[in-house]
Amino acid sequence: xxxxxxxxxxxxxxxxIQADMEKWALQYGLDFFTTIFEVVDADQLSAIxxxxxxxxxxxxxxxxxxxxxxxxxxxxxxxxxxELVINNDxxxxxxxxxxxxxxHKLVMAHVYGHCDFxxxxxxxxxxxxxxxxxxxxxxxxxxxxxxRFGVEEVEAFIDACLSIEDLIxxxxxxxxxxxxxxxxxxxxxTGESEQDRVQATRFQSKxxxxxxxxxxxxxxxxxxxxxxxxxxxxxxxxxxxTRDLMLFLMHHAPLKPWQLDVLSILxxxxxxxxxxxxxxxxxxxxxxxxxxxxxxxxxxxxxxxICYADHCAGTLAGSAxxxxxxxxxxxxxxxxxxxxxxxxxxxxxxxxxxxxARENWNRDTGLGRKKIFEVRRIHNDLTFIDEFLxxxxxxxxxxxxxxxxxNSGYYEIESKQxxxxxxxxxxxxxxxxxxxxxxxxxxxxxxxxxFLEHRFAGxxxxxxxxxxxxxxxxxxxxxxVHIETTLEGKVATVSFDGKEHQLTRPEETIRLPxxxxxxxxx
Amino acid sequence: MFMKxxxxxxxxxxxxxxxxxxxxxxxxxxxxxxxxxxKELVSIPLPQLDVPHFRYGQNGRGGVGQGEGEIGQPVxxxxxxxxxxxxxxxxxxxxxxxxxxxxxxxxxxxxxELELPRIQPRGKANIAQEKARYNSIRRVxxxxxxxxxxxxxxxxxxxxxxxxxxxAHRGRxxxxxxxxxxxxxxxxxxxxxxxxxxxxxxxxGSMTDEQKQIVRTEAFWxxxxxxxxxxxxxxxxxxxxxxxxxxxxxxxxxxxxSGGTRISSAYKVCADQIAASFNPSDWNIYCxxxxxxxxxxxxxxxxxxxxxxxxxxxxxxxxxxxxESPYGSGEYLRALIAAFGDREEKLVTSEIADKSAIIDSIKxxxxxxx
Numbered sequence: 070x071x072x073x074x075x076x077x078x079x080x081x082x083x084x085x086i087q088a089d090m091e092k093w094a095l096q097y098g099l100d101f102f103t104t105i106f107e108v109v110d111a112d113q114l115s116a117i118x119x120x121x122x123x124x125x126x127x128x129x130x131x132x133x134x135x136x137x138x139x140x141x142x143x144x145x146x147x148x149x150x151x152e153l154v155i156n157n158d159x160x161x162x163x164x165x166x167x168x169x170x171x172x173h174k175l176v177m178a179h180v181y182g183h184c185d186f187x188x189x190x191x192x193x194x195x196x197x198x199x200x201x202x203x204x205x206x207x208x209x210x211x212x213x214x215x216x217r218f219g220v221e222e223v224e225a226f227i228d229a230c231l232s233i234e235d236l237i238x239x240x241x242x243x244x245x246x247x248x249x250x251x252x253x254x255x256x257x258x259t260g261e262s263e264q265d266r267v268q269a270t271r272f273q274s275k276x277x278x279x280x281x282x283x284x285x286x287x288x289x290x291x292x293x294x295x296x297x298x299x300x301x302x303x304x305x306x307x308x309x310x311t312r313d314l315m316l317f318l319m320h321h322a323p324l325k326p327w328q329l330d331v332l333s334i335l336x337x338x339x340x341x342x343x344x345x346x347x348x349x350x351x352x353x354x355x356x357x358x359x360x361x362x363x364x365x366x367x368x369x370x371x372x373x374x375i376c377y378a379d380h381c382a383g384t385l386a387g388s389a390x391x392x393x394x395x396x397x398x399x400x401x402x403x404x405x406x407x408x409x410x411x412x413x414x415x416x417x418x419x420x421x422x423x424x425x426a427r428e429n430w431n432r433d434t435g436l437g438r439k440k441i442f443e444v445r446r447i448h449n450d451l452t453f454i455d456e457f458l459x460x461x462x463x464x465x466x467x468x469x470x471x472x473x474x475x476n477s478g479y480y481e482i483e484s485k486q487x488x489x490x491x492x493x494x495x496x497x498x499x500x501x502x503x504x505x506x507x508x509x510x511x512x513x514x515x516x517x518x519x520f521l522e523h524r525f526a527g528x529x530x531x532x533x534x535x536x537x538x539x540x541x542x543x544x545x546x547x548x549x550v551h552i553e554t555t556l557e558g559k560v561a562t563v564s565f566d567g568k569e570h571q572l573t574r575p576e577e578t579i580r581l582p583x584x585x586x587x588x589x590x591x
Numbered sequence: 592m593f594m595k596x597x598x599x600x601x602x603x604x605x606x607x608x609x610x611x612x613x614x615x616x617x618x619x620x621x622x623x624x625x626x627x628x629x630k631e632l633v634s635i636p637l638p639q640l641d642v643p644h645f646r647y648g649q650n651g652r653g654g655v656g657q658g659e660g661e662i663g664q665p666v667x668x669x670x671x672x673x674x675x676x677x678x679x680x681x682x683x684x685x686x687x688x689x690x691x692x693x694x695x696x697x698x699x700x701x702x703x704e705l706e707l708p709r710i711q712p713r714g715k716a717n718i719a720q721e722k723a724r725y726n727s728i729r730r731v732x733x734x735x736x737x738x739x740x741x742x743x744x745x746x747x748x749x750x751x752x753x754x755x756x757x758x759a760h761r762g763r764x765x766x767x768x769x770x771x772x773x774x775x776x777x778x779x780x781x782x783x784x785x786x787x788x789x790x791x792x793x794x795x796g797s798m799t800d801e802q803k804q805i806v807r808t809e810a811f812w813x814x815x816x817x818x819x820x821x822x823x824x825x826x827x828x829x830x831x832x833x834x835x836x837x838x839x840x841x842x843x844x845x846x847x848x849s850g851g852t853r854i855s856s857a858y859k860v861c862a863d864q865i866a867a868s869f870n871p872s873d874w875n876i877y878c879x880x881x882x883x884x885x886x887x888x889x890x891x892x893x894x895x896x897x898x899x900x901x902x903x904x905x906x907x908x909x910x911x912x913x914x915e916s917p918y919g920s921g922e923y924l925r926a927l928i929a930a931f932g933d934r935e936e937k938l939v940t941s942e943i944a945d946k947s948a949i950i951d952s953i954k955x956x957x958x959x960x961x
Contacts, residue, residue, distance in 0.1 A: 115596075116595075116596035119596060119599075120596070124595065125595075128595070128598055128599055128602070129599060129602075130599055130602040130603040130605075130606050131599075131603070131642065132596065132599040133596065133598075133599030133600035133601065133602055133603030133604070134603045134640075136596045136599065136600055137600060137603065220602075224602075228642060231642045232642055232643050232644060233644075234644075235644055235645075236645070387656075387657040387658055388656065388657070388658075389656040389657070389658050389660065389666040389667065390654065390656050390666050390667040391654070391656070392654065392655050392656060392657060393657070396657070397657075466657055467657055467658055467659065468655055468656070468657055469655070469656055469657075469658075469660060470653060470654075470655055471653050471654060471655070471656055471666050471667075472652070472653030473649045473652050473653060474665075475649075477665065479665035479666075479667065480653070480654075480665065480666050480667045481663055481664060481665050481666065482656075482660050482661065482662050482663060482664045482665075482666060483653065483662065484662065485662065490655055493653055493654065493655050494655045497654055497655065502647075503644070503645070503646065503647070504645050504646070504647060506645055523645070528647040528648070528652050529647070529648045530645060530646070530647065530648060531646045531647060531648035531649075532648065534643045534644060534645065534646045535645055537643035538643045538644055538645050541643065552645070
């Protein structure tokens with residue numbers, strides 16, 4: 070189904086600027102889908118932003134909530150959305166009508182950076198480039214279900230699914246995790262099962278030595294072991310823990326056809342949006358790199374200067390508690406370009422201990438531009454930081470690590486050590502800074518209960534959120550659900566059976582207060 | 592562009608209202624959860640409005656920042672929530688999003704939930720008063736009311752149609768007399784119903800802070816509801832022990848005296864107020880009296896007399912709320928009932944045992960629609 074979208078053409082003066090910007094972008098070797106700009110007013114922009122960039126999205130109350138926040142923020146003068154660009158072919162980008170011409174220039178240059186990134190970065194390779202239509206299609210399907218089954222019913226199910234929308238396997242688009250479902254479970258003609266086929270390891274030996282090289286007892290033990298493994302694997306469900314809970318639910322949860330469709334829609338959208346979360350620093354850094362290059366070298370006119378500088382200072386401002394992705398990204402790209410221009414990489418450079426020599430290192434390699442184009446193609450934020458955040462960079466930009474101090478109730482600076490800082494940053498980027506959760510058992514206690522496992526990495530789950538998420542998951546799975554995690558250094562399982570939340574630790578079981586309980590604070 | 596967002600925004604507001612309604616009893620019981628924001632807005636914490644996900648808590652959480660600073664220097668405040676197992680027993684649903692509602696919406700929700708009838712203003716108050724509203728356009732009028740935009744548009748339209756518009760000089764549009772448009776008014780009947788609430792409270796030693804908190808919470812909801820029913824709403828506060836005086840709102844809730852109790856003294860001040868400032872033919876008068884029911888024995892007679900002769904004939908509704916207190920005898924309520932029984936329909940009495948009884952008390956007071 071095609072979305073009926075009528076884009077107003079740009080007014081002539083902006084169209085001229087666009088042609089200019091596109092020319093510069095192409096000249097620098099940026100490679101992007103056709104880009105279509107539309108000028109919208111602040112409320113429209115807030116609305117589009119609330120829909121995640123897609124005005125044709127399915128109806129849901131949270132978009133209304135988002136909209137109210139954005140538009141209030143704008144009208145109170147607290148925040149302003151400068152640009153909004155959608156990963157699609159053609160790329161759609163929105164300009165805020167109330168912006169000055171200088172801002173429009175800057176935003177256009179910035180948008181071309183994003184478009185190039187969308188098209189060329191490997192992590193976006195699997196995304197649907199006709200997502201505008203895809204979203205409109207999703208919208209129509211969900212609207213139809215709402216007409217048929219009731220708004221409340223469908224919305225409540227969407228709410229439940231949204232709770233687990235981040236439980237997908239973002240790497241599965243590159244790794245084949247499981248074999249395609251085979252239509253037939255073949256049994257061998259002799260009737261032997263997989264269990265019968267296991268064999269113990271036999272070493273080659275002369276017959277008189279066989280008893281010693283392959284002791285019968287050891288062979289029997291090994292065979293029994295292997296049988297047990299095969300058997301347990303057959304009983305396990307899923308056969309291996311999986312991170313794609315949404316897919317698992319699609320296959321195994323007792324869903325009505327429309328529910329299955331809604332779940333698959335939300336899963337599609339989750340996979341579509343995932344790379345944007347994975348590449349926030351790079352994407353913004355890349356776009357900032359190009360808007361600053363194009364603006365400062367070509368497009369800026371004397372009257373633009375103050376406005377441009379002001380805007381740049383605003384977007385690149387650092388903060389003590391939130392690392393600005395624009396700033397970090399663009400500085401890293403510049404650092405890489407500089408290092409590869411000077412040849413400041415490789416073994417010889419790494420092993421050089423002389424600070425002055427390192428600073429003045431110059432081999433005139435001139436590979437900078439080429440390198441950053443390569444980086445933008447193959448990396449995501451995690452690998453980007455891992456590969457290119459150096460000690461020098463960390464010192465120059467005065468990065469530090471902060472942590473929550475339980476006693477003072479404040480976030481406090483904990484360390485300025487490079488290793489610590491980098492480790493923390495990588496941790497925050499791993500799995501988009503969210504806990505890593507596996508589906509371990511879909512038939513827990515042989516009672517059809519769902520058992521999830523949080524792979525603990527030093528930070529505890531927020532218990533109240535976890536409880537509510539379990540309650541939502543229960544609405545989909547319709548049998549008790551559990552998650553194993555670590556609390557206060559001990560393994561603990563949080564469960565929800567449809568009525569009560571329970572916390573089970575090896576030595577005790579606690580009934581947790583649920584959402585239905587009255588909150589008493591005096 | 593067609594704004595589909597309106598539908599979603601509407602739905603969001605609907606959900607907010609639904610949730611507030613669902614939790615109304617809780618909000619009423621714990622009045623302090625509701626924060627005032629300026630004159631017309633209240634903010635209400637709405638747990639579970641966000642879509643919950645598995646997320647990290649604060650324990651062991653941190654990040655990377657940029658800038659000057661020494662180790663140990665605080666960079667930001669944590670959220671005000673004791674997370675982790677220690678507090679897991681006590682407080683569910685701490686991820687609290689606050690939503691804003693107007694007082695009118697809140698009153699509407701209260702009315703819906705408690706099925707409160709709309710109030711019929713009485714007497715002369717039903718007579719509508721005419722008010723001028725500038726909401727239309729005429730071709731003639733005084734220059735002071737000239738509508739610049741409309742005039743400009745008319746002139747532009749005329750010039751374009753007669754071909755005298757010169758695009759090279761955009762904006763050069765010269766209106767002639769026929770182009771001029773003027774603001775004009777219509778008379779709109781506005782019901783001129785004014786209301787006054789007179790709160791009376793016993794502040795003698797037997798009323799503790801907890802009792803006062805109950806009164807305060809109840810008064811907030813009564814205010815909210817009556818405000819939605821009347822355009823102008825005045826409030827008067829009278830405190831009394833053995834003697835009574837009129838005070839402002841904050842004094843009303845904070846004063847604590849230790850003397851004896853003479854309810855008649857408060858009634859007297861109330862009756863004087865009504866006589867002096869609130870002519871019953873112009874005003875809808877609501878009296879709310881809160882006490883723990885202790886009164887000086889021989890005072891009952893004179894109190895009931897003032898009530899019967901001066902206050903009840905003048906007011907729409909007289910509500911007596913008896914707050915249960917460890918010291919009060921609750922005897923005054925019995926005296927009221929003995930004196931009036933069910934015969935006086937302007938008199939409503941209710942016993943408020945604790946905070947959770949507030950909601951029923953409000954329903955009883957306002958359920959008559961007077």
